[in-house]
Amino acid sequence: MSYTSLIKFLICYAKDPNFNPCRSDPFNGSDVHQHCLNGIVCQTDVIKGAGRGPVPFFVFDQIKRVVGLKAQLIILLIICSFSLFAQGTLIDKNGTARFYSEAPVENIEAINKKAIGAIDLSNGSLAVSMLMRDFTFEKSLMQEHFNENYVESDKYPKSTFKGKILNYDPGKFNKPGSYTLKVSGDLTIHGVTNPLETEILCQVSNESISVETKFIVAVAKFKIDIPKIVFYNIAEEVEVTASFNFKTNPSK
Amino acid sequence: MRFVFSCLLLISSVYLSNAQDDLLSQIDQELDEGKVMIEGTFKGTRLINGHSVETRSRKNLTFIISHRFGNIRGGAYEFFGMDGANIRLGLDYAVTDKFTLGIGRNSLGKHLDGFAKYRLLSQSKGDKQIPVAITYFGSAAYRTVRMVPELNFQQNLAFTNQLLIARKISSAVSLQLMPVWVHYNAVAIQENNDVFAVGIGGRYKIGKRFSINAEYYYQIQELNPDYFNALALGFDIDTGGHIFQFHITNSSAMIAKGFVGETTDDFFGGNIHLGFNITRNFQL
Numbered sequence: 001m002s003y004t005s006l007i008k009f010l011i012c013y014a015k016d017p018n019f020n021p022c023r024s025d026p027f028n029g030s031d032v033h034q035h036c037l038n039g040i041v042c043q044t045d046v047i048k049g050a051g052r053g054p055v056p057f058f059v060f061d062q063i064k065r066v067v068g069l070k071a072q073l074i075i076l077l078i079i080c081s082f083s084l085f086a087q088g089t090l091i092d093k094n095g096t097a098r099f100y101s102e103a104p105v106e107n108i109e110a111i112n113k114k115a116i117g118a119i120d121l122s123n124g125s126l127a128v129s130m131l132m133r134d135f136t137f138e139k140s141l142m143q144e145h146f147n148e149n150y151v152e153s154d155k156y157p158k159s160t161f162k163g164k165i166l167n168y169d170p171g172k173f174n175k176p177g178s179y180t181l182k183v184s185g186d187l188t189i190h191g192v193t194n195p196l197e198t199e200i201l202c203q204v205s206n207e208s209i210s211v212e213t214k215f216i217v218a219v220a221k222f223k224i225d226i227p228k229i230v231f232y233n234i235a236e237e238v239e240v241t242a243s244f245n246f247k248t249n250p251s252k
Numbered sequence: 253m254r255f256v257f258s259c260l261l262l263i264s265s266v267y268l269s270n271a272q273d274d275l276l277s278q279i280d281q282e283l284d285e286g287k288v289m290i291e292g293t294f295k296g297t298r299l300i301n302g303h304s305v306e307t308r309s310r311k312n313l314t315f316i317i318s319h320r321f322g323n324i325r326g327g328a329y330e331f332f333g334m335d336g337a338n339i340r341l342g343l344d345y346a347v348t349d350k351f352t353l354g355i356g357r358n359s360l361g362k363h364l365d366g367f368a369k370y371r372l373l374s375q376s377k378g379d380k381q382i383p384v385a386i387t388y389f390g391s392a393a394y395r396t397v398r399m400v401p402e403l404n405f406q407q408n409l410a411f412t413n414q415l416l417i418a419r420k421i422s423s424a425v426s427l428q429l430m431p432v433w434v435h436y437n438a439v440a441i442q443e444n445n446d447v448f449a450v451g452i453g454g455r456y457k458i459g460k461r462f463s464i465n466a467e468y469y470y471q472i473q474e475l476n477p478d479y480f481n482a483l484a485l486g487f488d489i490d491t492g493g494h495i496f497q498f499h500i501t502n503s504s505a506m507i508a509k510g511f512v513g514e515t516t517d518d519f520f521g522g523n524i525h526l527g528f529n530i531t532r533n534f535q536l
Contacts, residue, residue: 091279116279127275129283139535140309140349145492148292149460154423157285162276227461 088121088170090209090246097130097159097242099217101235108142108234110135117244119211124168126183126200126211128161128242150224156191163196173248178203183213192222212243290375293385293420294428296495297344297352297369298529299453300467300484301503301511305387305418305428307352307371313534314344316356318506320527323517333525340506358507365507367391367412375420389414393509407438412508424457432469434513443476447513461490465499469512482511483519486527497529 095115101108115130132153137143147153163185172179179202187196198215217238219226226234294304297314308314318340322333330336342356350371357364373386395408411434418428430451439445453467469482486499502519503511506529517523 089275089278091282093282116282118275118279120275125275127279129276129280131283131285133285133288140312141493141533141535144291145490148423149490152423152460158280158283160276160280162274 089118090121090248091116091118092244092246095128095130095242095244097128097135097240099135099238099240101238103235108137110137110143110146112136115242115244117211117242117246119209119244119246121170121173124165124170126161126163126165126185128244130159131157132159133157150226151190156189158188159190160188161196162186162188165200173202173204173209176204176206187217189217189222190224194221206248208248209246210243211246212241214239214241216240285378287376287380288378290377290385290420293375293418293426294455294465295463295488295490296497296529296531298497298531299428299455300465300486300497300499300529301482301501301506302430302432302451302453302467302469302508303367303369303387303389303414303416304453305371305385305416307350307369307387308344308346308533309349310346311536312346313536314346315532315534316340316342316344316529318342318527318529320360320501320504320506320525322525324500324524324526325522338504338506356507358505358510360505360510361395362397363393363395363507363510365391365393365509375418384417384419386418387416389416389508391508393507403438410434410436410509412512414508425454427454428452430469432508432512434509436509436513439476444473446473447476448472449481449512451512455488463488463490465497471513476513478516479513480515480518482515493533495529495531495533497531499527500524501527 093116094113095117097112097115099108099110112130112134114134115128118127119125132151133147135143135146137146151159163183166182166184168181181200181202182197183200184195184197186193188194196215198213200211200213203210203212217240219234219236219238226236294306297304297306297308298316298318320338322330322336324332326333326335338358338360340356340358342354344352344354346352352369354367354369355365368390370388371385372388373382373384375385376382389412391412393410393412394405395403395410399408412432414430414432416428416430418426420426428451430453432449432451434447434449436443436445436447449469449471451467451469453465455463455465457463465484465486465488467482467484471479471481475481480502482501482503484499484501484503486497486501489496489498501511502517502523502525503515504517504525505511505514506527517525
């Protein structure tokens with residue numbers, strides 16, 4: 001049965017639940033089915049309808065078969081999108097985190113381009129997670145020492161942040177513009193969690209929300225010890241910057 | 253069809269329940285470690301006397317100053333051997349992350365040596381698991397000390413081929429197996445031109461920057477007369493750009509040709525030498 005005939009059928013069914021396609025074709029006037037006007041179920045149609053006898057069953061079956069297919073798909077899509085975006089959650093998997101420390105002997109800089117950030121627009125909560133091994137240094141030996149001796153990437157592979165935008169106004173992210181917001185949360189590095197309060201700069205456009213932040217991390221607070229013997233002269237405080245770009249319209 | 257739908261529904265409902273977790277655990281699952289290369293099997297490119305599996309990454313220049321002092325039995329008069337020192341000055345250059353070339357000058361036998369080191373395999377875990385790291389080491393040493401009777405150029409050459417097979421068992425413990433073949437172009441009567449040995453060594457990290465090392469080379473064929481297997485015990489201190497390695501060993505030589513086949517002191521007879529390697533690394 002084609003869509004058009006199904007629609008025709010449904011219209012007729014809505015008008016008269018006792019309507020039987022075998023009896024007549026109201027759109028084409030008289031046709032091949034004229035012979036079963038007496039209310040006898042048309043044999044040809046029974047065969048065509050693959051054994052569907054009484055009309056109501058036939059109808060529901062068709063609805064299930066054709067409309068139901070779509071409905072199920074739609075329900076599915078809604079559920080899927082709910083799980084990812086329903087709460088207004090935006091995720092950026094290619095965020096950037098960078099740290100920099102100035103020291104008399106040499107400055108140390110490293111960048112991680114695989115940081116994952118997420119923002120939940122419904123309640124203003126934020127989350128960031130990254131692998132420490134993804135930090136790259138200009139000097140390879142420095143990178144090895146960073147992983148082996150300082151942050152112990154084997155034992156503590158991740159760094160995370162979990163927080164909330166203070167005094168969050170959900171409407172703000174609907175209007176393009178640039179906003180500076182206060183964020184409070186917990187920063188975990190080297191298996192040690194410390195509270196962190198910082199400001200984020202959000203730039204909202206029609207396509208995306210970009211978030212940037214900069215804060216100072218006191219290395220000792222995260223139990224990353226810098227021995228006196230080290231010649232690198234590593235600074236006790238490290239400046240961290242991070243930036244994320246959340247696409248508000250992922251299809252584009 | 254219906255089955256597929258119910259499966260999809262199930263999957264999406266799982267997603268839904270995830271979404272109800274907090275944001276962090278949601279994105280945490282997205283982080284994929286993938287293939288993780290195991291780095292830092294050893295602190296230095298030298299275990300003690302011999303090489304470790306480590307190669308420095310591209311454009312690293314390493315300057316190594318090594319000393320092996322005289323016999324500790326010289327006592328206070330010889331300042332426990334420190335009055336007489338063998339010195340090797342060496343430069344290693346990492347051409348690529350896997351390929352290193354090096355040269356050195358040794359006071360013992362006035363040897364000049366050159367080596368090539370190539371990383372064949374790196375240990376990794378995660379998506380792709382490789383249990384060991386393997387590096388090939390090949391070197392040639394040229395003795396320039398004047399001999400009586402005089403030897404020609406060829407006769408003063410010796411060659412080393414070695415495989416370094418290492419596994420970082422834990423962040424603290426690494427072990428290395430190192431089969432080695434040394435060929436001497438000219439030897440004294442009764443000595444073998446070819447020496448085959450199996451070295452075994454390892455390190456145990458006590459602190460993040462401090463490890464204890466051991467290394468032993470066992471000769472497979474009968475030892476040449478008056479020669480011994482080389483044993484060395486020591487510790488590493490890693491200070492960032494420098495690595496300090498202090499040790500005791502029965503070998504005076506700092507190149508494979510010397511310590512594998514020409515060690516003349518008996519460790520257990522108390523003929524021990526103090527020694528050190530100091531490494532300074534430059535990234536060019």
